[in-house]
Amino acid sequence: MYGTTYIKVSLYPHFFNHRLSFLYQIESLHRVGVGHLAKLHLEWERPWWARGEGGLSLAWDPTEMKTRRLPRDWVRWVGGFSEVEGQPGLLVCWVAGDGARVVDQLDDEEVNKEKNYSSNLQ
Numbered sequence: 001m002y003g004t005t006y007i008k009v010s011l012y013p014h015f016f017n018h019r020l021s022f023l024y025q026i027e028s029l030h031r032v033g034v035g036h037l038a039k040l041h042l043e044w045e046r047p048w049w050a051r052g053e054g055g056l057s058l059a060w061d062p063t064e065m066k067t068r069r070l071p072r073d074w075v076r077w078v079g080g081f082s083e084v085e086g087q088p089g090l091l092v093c094w095v096a097g098d099g100a101r102v103v104d105q106l107d108d109e110e111v112n113k114e115k116n117y118s119s120n121l122q
Helices: 004-015 022-030 063-069 098-103 107-118
Strands: 037-043 056-057 077-086 085-098
Touching: 037 098, 037 107, 056 063
Parallel strands: none
Antiparallel strands: 037 085, 056 077, 077 085
16 A cells, blocks of 8 residues: 555646646645544444444535534534444544544533434434
């Protein structure tokens, strides 16, 4: 498997279809990244989701996305949950972007408060 640096350097001519200076192309590629990402392990006593399906994807309403505000709405940066094999009450979720910066500052109690609210929506 090739590392990100190898891919960026060896494939850079194929990334750009428009005329950019070579130096601008290289600078742009060095700035490519996933941004901030947080991984949460959320545990329930009893699964409330359909087990064995692999997980859940969230589809936020466009209005919810337009009106989301941090730090209050950090959970709207969650795109879905994945089951953890061998752990029947555990889900993993990824929080991306600015929402991840917020969730990294929260204590477990604050995360659990949002987790418990969300699982009551079933």
